[in-house]
Amino acid sequence: MKIAIFGAGGVGGTLGTVWAAKGHEIFFGVPNPTSEKTQTLLSKIDSNxxxxxxxxxxxxxxxxxxxxxxxxxxxxxxxxGNLSGKTILDCTNPLKPDFSALTMGFTTSGGEQVAQWAVGANVVKTLNQTGYENMSDPVYGGQATVMFACGDNENAKATALTLVSDLGFDAVDAGGLEMARLLEPLAMLWISLAYRQGLGRNTAFALMRR
Ligand SMILES: NC(=O)c1ccc[n+]([C@@H]2O[C@H](COP(=O)([O-])OP(=O)(O)OC[C@H]3O[C@@H](n4cnc5c(N)ncnc54)[C@H](OP(=O)(O)O)[C@@H]3O)[C@@H](O)[C@H]2O)c1
Known part of the structure; x- marks a missing residue:
């Protein structure tokens, strides 16, 4: 798949690295493509x-x-530019600058705000609920940790679930884009557990079934 990743930091850099290794073609969109930081990342990924x-x-x-x-x-x-008809995987969280809380929720979500900005695009909220280290190593003791995806366009969501599965997650359809109102607080819970509760970033959620 041809994947544009806006941002090449912790999340974008990790996702691009893993997906390129799986044969996807990655194009990072960043403020300064020739920066040393971006060039170093490109040289580490090497191809695709x-x-x-x-x-x-x-x-x-x-x-x-x-x-x-x-x-x-x-x-x-x-x-x-024009994003009409594009599939967008929204990994962002509408956090306060100090990461202490979300800036919106309950009656709307960052995912729904993104859908308003990206007119005509098919937005799927996913890959926002865990730390970027888990995105390159999502299996704990043989158990794939969970990554939910929600969105209103079924084809876009199927694409997102495939890409999430490619990373090694237990990829789970969580419903329509409105469910981003729950998936963003889930990210806040992960941040709170990792930092305030001291569990650290080597922590992830799993979905058990029987
Ligand atoms: N960190 C995590 O573990 C984690 C996990 C899940 C979700 N998230 C969410 O994912 C998002 C990214 O987090 P991160 O930790 O990867 O951030 P980060 O390490 O700070 O990286 C952000 C990237 O976005 C780029 N950027 C800034 N402004 C841009 C613009 N206008 N257009 C295109 N690229 C731009 C930055 O480029 P420059 O460096 O050149 O400014 C940088 O490459 C956030 O919304 C965060 O809440 C983070």
Missing amino acids: VQAGTVAQASGFSDVIVLATPWAATESAIKAA
């Missing part, structure tokens, strides 16, 4: 990868992954 503006990345891709700080997400989307 390039970097440019968000508009260039979007033009190249079947799927767009949002891995930008919340404060930069609207401008990244606007700079990408």
Whole structure:
């Protein structure tokens, strides 16, 4: 799959690295594609990868992954141009700058806000609920940890679930995009457990079944 990733930090860099190794073609859209940081990442990934503006990345891709700080997400989307019909995996969390809480919730969500900004795109909220280290290593003692995805377009959600499964997660359909109102607080719970409760970042949620 041709995947544009807006942002090449902890989340974007990790996802691009793993998906490129699985044969997907990655195009990072970043503010400064020639920066040392971006070039170092490209050289580590080696093949199936390039970097440019968000508009260039979007033009190249079947799927767009949002891995930008919340404060930069609207401008990244606007700079990408026409996103009508695109599948967007929204990994962002609408956090306060100090990560202490979400800036919205209960009656709306960051995912739904992204869908309003990205007019005509099919937004799926996913890969926001755990730390980026788990995105490259989601299996704990033989148990695949869970990653929920929610969105209103079934084809886009199927694509997202495939990409999430490619990472090794137990990929679970959590319903329509409105469920982002629950998946973003789930991310906040993970952050709180990792930092305030001292469990650390080597922590992940699993879904048990019988
Ligand atoms: N960290 C986690 O474990 C984690 C887990 C799940 C979800 N999330 C969410 O995922 C998002 C990214 O988190 P992160 O930890 O990966 O952040 P990060 O390490 O700070 O990386 C952010 C990336 O976005 C780029 N960026 C900034 N403004 C941009 C713009 N206008 N257009 C395109 N790219 C832009 C940055 O480029 P420059 O460095 O050049 O500014 C950087 O490459 C956040 O919304 C976060 O809440 C994070």
